[in-house]
Amino acid sequence: MKTNHSHKLAIRSTLTALTVAGLLAAATTSSQAGGTEHGQVLRFGVRFSPLTVIDVPPLQTSPGDYQAGDYVVFGDVLVDQTGRRVGTEAGTGTITRVDQTGAQIFYSMAIQLDRGQITAGGIGSADAHKSLAVTGGTGSFTGAAGSIQVNENGDAADTGSLVIALR
Numbered sequence: 001m002k003t004n005h006s007h008k009l010a011i012r013s014t015l016t017a018l019t020v021a022g023l024l025a026a027a028t029t030s031s032q033a034g035g036t037e038h039g040q041v042l043r044f045g046v047r048f049s050p051l052t053v054i055d056v057p058p059l060q061t062s063p064g065d066y067q068a069g070d071y072v073v074f075g076d077v078l079v080d081q082t083g084r085r086v087g088t089e090a091g092t093g094t095i096t097r098v099d100q101t102g103a104q105i106f107y108s109m110a111i112q113l114d115r116g117q118i119t120a121g122g123i124g125s126a127d128a129h130k131s132l133a134v135t136g137g138t139g140s141f142t143g144a145a146g147s148i149q150v151n152e153n154g155d156a157a158d159t160g161s162l163v164i165a166l167r
Helices: 005-021
Strands: 029-031 040-047 052-054 071-079 085-099 102-113 116-124 129-137 146-152 159-166
Touching: 040 085, 071 102, 102 129
Parallel strands: none
Antiparallel strands: 029 040, 040 071, 040 159, 052 071, 071 085, 085 102, 102 116, 116 129, 129 146, 146 159
């Protein structure tokens, strides 16, 4: 299904936002349970990577003419409150539906921190605020569960924030 100009912008916004969300995630950690990563909230700044969209056949007839099956790949930088790099996030966003209301995108990602990895997935839209489910982890995050909030700033620097709430 081809999209009109406003839907192209909404889809582009969604894909750009996802990329930015990966860059800002890093700074404060507040623990509610000593010695374990569970029961913590991790906060990061995100510096999003440039938008990389993979256009699968049938190919776009005009820029931004995304369709179900097209996808974005990202590798973003996570920073702490001082702007120091503390981790990365990488993943994909596969467009699963495009209609008059915009695009539905399934996201799958992994976050690499010095104490291990956290994996997440979920469905997003063109909204600048996304909520994903924590699906697991490695290292001190083994058995992780919880949620992730990604917020895009919408600025020229492609920055945002990432909040991981572990339970």
